[in-house]
Amino acid sequence: MQFTRRSVQTAAAIAVLGGMLASPVWAQDKPKIALVMKSLANEFFRTMEDGAKAHQKAHASEYTLVANGIKNETDTAAQIKMIEQAVAQKVSAIVLAPADSKALVPAVKAAVDKGIIVVNIDNRLDGDALKEKNLTVPFVGPDNRAGAKLVGEHLAKSLKSGDKVGIIEGVSTTFNAQQRTLGYKDAMQAAGIAVVGVQSGQWEIEKGNTVAAGMLREHPDLTALLAGNDSMALGVVAAVKAAGKAGKVQVVGYDNIGAIKPMLADGRVLATADQYAAKQAVFGIELAQKAIAAKTPQAQLPAEVKTDVVLVTKGSK
Numbered sequence: 001m002q003f004t005r006r007s008v009q010t011a012a013a014i015a016v017l018g019g020m021l022a023s024p025v026w027a028q029d030k031p032k033i034a035l036v037m038k039s040l041a042n043e044f045f046r047t048m049e050d051g052a053k054a055h056q057k058a059h060a061s062e063y064t065l066v067a068n069g070i071k072n073e074t075d076t077a078a079q080i081k082m083i084e085q086a087v088a089q090k091v092s093a094i095v096l097a098p099a100d101s102k103a104l105v106p107a108v109k110a111a112v113d114k115g116i117i118v119v120n121i122d123n124r125l126d127g128d129a130l131k132e133k134n135l136t137v138p139f140v141g142p143d144n145r146a147g148a149k150l151v152g153e154h155l156a157k158s159l160k161s162g163d164k165v166g167i168i169e170g171v172s173t174t175f176n177a178q179q180r181t182l183g184y185k186d187a188m189q190a191a192g193i194a195v196v197g198v199q200s201g202q203w204e205i206e207k208g209n210t211v212a213a214g215m216l217r218e219h220p221d222l223t224a225l226l227a228g229n230d231s232m233a234l235g236v237v238a239a240v241k242a243a244g245k246a247g248k249v250q251v252v253g254y255d256n257i258g259a260i261k262p263m264l265a266d267g268r269v270l271a272t273a274d275q276y277a278a279k280q281a282v283f284g285i286e287l288a289q290k291a292i293a294a295k296t297p298q299a300q301l302p303a304e305v306k307t308d309v310v311l312v313t314k315g316s317k
Helices: 005-022 043-058 076-088 105-113 127-132 144-156 175-190 205-218 230-242 258-266 277-294
Strands: 032-037 064-069 093-096 117-121 139-141 164-169 194-200 222-227 250-252 271-274 304-306 310-313
Touching: 032 043, 032 076, 032 277, 043 064, 043 230, 043 258, 043 277, 076 093, 076 105, 093 105, 093 277, 105 117, 105 127, 117 277, 139 277, 144 175, 144 222, 144 250, 144 271, 144 310, 164 175, 164 205, 164 230, 175 194, 194 205, 205 222, 205 230, 222 230, 230 250, 230 258, 258 271
Parallel strands: 032 064, 032 093, 093 117, 117 139, 139 304, 164 194, 164 222, 222 250
Antiparallel strands: 271 310
């Protein structure tokens, strides 16, 4: 049989193509994991992003990471677009800290329907909304109610029965904001302390400041303000100082961000809770990695993976 130059080239091309077809697509490319967070204006989520990037760098041969976050805590439309972009980029998994517990569920459903693994961190997606879509999405994170109760119980030790306090809540449609408020209320009720107001500071410094200032004017006999996160606590501290009540109105927060540590040291903030922002994203990523490697369907993923939350005070190491 006589071989022409063209037939040799054709045979070589077929051999290469055959080799490509013999290897499954998933074996040729590293999984791509998208981390979609809430506002990167919040130090908590910048810390989360840093932790995720450090993990990816240490496991660079295992997966690639696409990390993104919205500009402010209430921009759910932008977060939905980020999920849609991740789907378009054909990621293997999405690790999501949702800005709204209900509004993100349809976008999550669309991603899962495309075969993308979705893991929920930080703020739990609404159980009823997931059930309505027949969705199982694992929640990897702490018990926010228990964490807030720890902070509230520590505050109660410096107050007395009958004292009045106010709660500055996060975005009221989010599960973790609701749970932290309940945890604070649990502690106050057990100590006989009256919660005279609950208002949303939308997780943000300026809004927290405005709401706290209003509460201090409306209730001049307040003894403490309990903020649902440390960003709002920063605003509360400024409001307390502006009202001339530094040292008279106690302030507590939640998250243990870097900016709160000097305030814990000098007493402007009495306590906060640490739920390990840098680790949360990593726990979610590692669960997604295991699901991808084992080809575990979304419906067979665990419903919940609990992570730690601890009380942080001036004396904490």
